[in-house]
Amino acid sequence: MRYERPETIVQATHLLAEADSNAFVLAGGTDLLVKMQSDGFEADLVVDIKSIAGMGDVVEADDTFVIGAGVPCAALGENDALVAAWPGVVEAANLIGSTQIQGRCTVVGNLCNASPAADSVPALVAAGAKAKIAGLGGTRMADVLDIPTGPGKTSLKKGEIVEAIVLDKPLARSGDAYLRFIPRTEMDIAVVGVGINLVLDEGGAVQSARIALGAVGPTVILAEDAAQALVGSKLEETALDVMAAACSAASHPIDDKRGTVEFRKQIAGVLARRAARIAFDRAGGN
Amino acid sequence: MSFDAAFQNQNFKSVGTRPLRPDGVDKVTGRARYGADFNMPGQLVARVLRSPHAHARIVAIDTARAAAVKGVKAVITAADLPDLSNGDKALFNILDNCMARTKAMYDGHAVAAVAAIDEKAAKQAMKLIDVEYEVLPHVVDVDAATEPDAPILNDAVFTTGIDPAPTTASNVANRSEFGHGDVEAGFADADVIVERSYRTEQTHQGYIEPHACVASCNPDGTADLWVCTQGHFVFRQNCADLLGLEVSKLRVTSSEIGGGFGGKTHVWAEPVALALSRKAGRPVKLVMSRDEVFRASGPTSATSIDVKIGATKDGKITAATATLRYSNGPYADIWAELGAMTSFACYDLKNVKTVGFEVLVNRPKVAAYRAPSAPMAAFAVESAIDELAQKIGMDALDLRIRNAASEGTRSSYGPVYGPIGIGPTLEAAQAHPHMTAPLGTNQGRGMACGFWFNFGGQTCTDLNVNADGTVTLAVGTVDVGGSRASLSLVAAEELGIDYQDVKAVVADTGTLGYNDMTDGSRGTFSSSMATISAARNAIAVMRQRAALTWDIPVEDVYWEDGHAKAAGAKYGNLAPLSVKEIAAESGNTGGPIAGHSELVADGAGVSFATHICDVEVDPETGATSVIRYTVIQDAGKAVHPAYVEGQYQGGAAQGIGWALNEEYIYGEDGRLQNPGFLDYRIPVCSDLPMIDTQILEIPNPNHPYGVRGVGETSIVPPLAAIANAVSNAVGVRMSHIPMSPPRILAALSRQKGE
């Protein structure tokens, strides 16, 4: 195995593009090094991107937050402006693993690892986050929603690196939230995760909603019917019932060691109700 | 020298205090050496190749390509561990489990091993070992294994313990039965009968330190083994037997041990490491990965248990039965038998019968796990007791008190009890403020009792009085959680010196006589007995030295408060001699002063506990949180109360994990799905509340200080206590452990649907 620590994104993309096979980006390493422990896994090249300028920064501009690919999730929770703007995204990022994992893991890594159960991804999708992707031909932007294409698979092309996540500044009267279910209080992979972002109209009713479900399908699911059920409501019980049922219906989970199909579908609705109330509250609804 | 182990009521000076443990500084500075923290010059790295199949015939193994890898110094298979068991079935089973001979019996069963100069070469060689398997049908479920069409694991196993002896092979290795009276007549006298079936899933001890050892077979025919173990003398015997070594030529040193809970009472990889070293001619270090620990060490049984209890309307139990099926892994053992013995041990029953069935399945060989087999039986019985109380309309605590065993009770497994703690722990529970604290919405309270036998066994101790009067105490039981502190206290107490003047060490097999495994809660019980005996022997020597110094008959010298004193008015002018003074002169009075002790520590007093817990269940998700927990247990005499509390708390925490989230999950392919701490979910810090403890001291009549073992009983009640609390919180009787959120939610849904 070869270890490279390029100092520019161009060098990094070239290293990856020119690698024969089994080349991986190393940011926090909390997924990659776990894989490296297993006998069946081979890495020929690891490209550590943390020495590239800007990778470790959260940059607040007039209308965006740009989160570098090397920023550990713990640092997101220490960024007061980001916490105030996107509390749901930060909470989701801060739910990944332990304190020790938080010191290393990144939202970009969480996204590119393409686990169906990634905590930060539903929150990012609900927030309408975009990924800034560097490649040999320059950079491009893509919706976070479009990055994972299946368990462990992404739409990234050879040589491409997600160098940052870009979040727009939230709209007025908006709020987001993320909840997940795990059997313990910490250290588990999400059995179900729900990210919700609500924007209210001047009268305090839901003007628009985005609901994203994690761990209930091969990739994150944008539950549009469920979101639609909230529009025009002030989260009355009837609207929440319809929304919860739509979340359950949109879920296509599997039975595995972490939960059953039946359980996951039911919990998707339960968490969506709870997350919607939090987001509504944060948006200033009452 | 004869030793009187009878309890002598005395006022203690050292015992019962809470001094700092002698190994504390090493352990907080990273200097303590555990299994993987030892290295030898020129040592190789070992890796074990394991079966990916739950059940498969090994048709052929070709190691030639692996052996040719640069840096590989030895590759072994079962052929390198010839069968020396000579008809000893138990020894053969150990051998077969260490390295599969004709069949792989479970996912993770070792089939070959490699020793190489580094991890990379070993890993490469592993991939080049060609194993040809003939995959066989498998069975992993304890009930499915007893079905008529189940695949048979071993054609040579015919159920023992039934008459007439069966003529067809079976996965049920043995039937055992305990009890007395006439249960049918007893049920006929009952006004109320509760009958229910229960299941518990397989759990692992979950010690944080993986098995690790360094083995060195030397050119002169001797061998050394450094290993994390609960019993280095037993490991020496097992390894010597399997490798054909003379016992005296194998020296085993027990490292600091990073948790065992019964799981480090069995050899797994140690004979393999020795065989690799023998073949390579170099020391070999073998450290299991966490994945290997889960797949290929020894978890506890999965169980399926039927319980029936009858009682009169006023709460007198008239009859009780239990049928217990325990998975054993591929090799027959006595796990269901232990379950059958412990089931009703808390109660004074006129009519009782328990039957245990040892069931073979394609899972790893079951090992002891803290009060092995008792928690599952207690879960079933204590759940049924709770249900019985509800049916009668009686308080569950009152029902237990009404039927509790006491001194003179003939236990359900045979012996008649001496003074015991079940009644006092129940009465303490009744008086405890926890029992009457208010509960909130979605909260429930549960309680349960637990029993464990406790063991004693062969024990050997050396106590050396150094020239400066300090004492070195060499013991042969392993310090799994503070016993060096406890034993130092005991030595200090008996000699009448300061705790600070005693240094306890765990001796290796070359420097002390044989000691049984540190199991059965025997470490402090039996080694303290041997320490007292050794100290008394040392005192006898010191009395002689004082007599010599004073030139008076030894009969006129007595020992008091750490001093030799001359008895009688005629010696009035002789100042007492302290240990330090006697020791300082020892070179002139006969040489070094020591006390030795070799004994079988009989009379380990049985142990009882009562636990109370409060839970809150989220009715929408089935998630349970334990919000308050109280352990009440009899310690006989708490030598170092802080470490007694620690045992109570630790056992409760393991029981809480077992009750709520821990389980081995197998796929259809018979492979373990969750061999890691990510998905084998032991409690984390944020899962638990503070765990309150109450130590009762009902002296064990068979120990000079009244000590009973305290290590195991605390894991017995939690499964039932939590199940009772959850059932009380949600109004549905939970009969399947663990009560994971999907199981609780499914039970709630079924209830709503009814």
Added chain:
Amino acid sequence: MSSIAVSTTINGDDVEFLCRADETLLDVLRNRLGLLGAKEGCGTGDCGACSTIVDGRVVCSCLVLGAEAEGRTIETIEGMANGSELHPLQAKFIEHAALQCGICTPGFLIAAKALLDVNPEPTEEEIRYWLAGNLCRCTGYDKIVRAVQDAALEMRGERA
């Protein structure tokens, strides 16, 4: 395969070592530098026994490559005591019997130190969640939490 030369700072000392690209920081600490205090309980970041502090953040050293140590500042359990003077957390762990087998203790101490460095007055809940990545199978965590609370109290100078 050629080794990578790494210059780093460990417990205040300049340290140079060679390692293979695929070696973890834990491997380097234990196998190349003789710093055996960090333990490998799982190798997958689930148990916290290998906790070390890298540039002020507590991490699992089993999930850091040795090569990544270049230019970093690393704190391990071996550097926690000031000579023969124990850190208050170390002293309190012994005093409160917060260890039984002790295999998890170095990881707990490092993680707890990292907590008190950023939060000198943590609540019980904050302690429990911060330490959730450190598994202990012996104690039920009760005495560990109390030891951390007591050490925090002492470090704040609020004890007589």
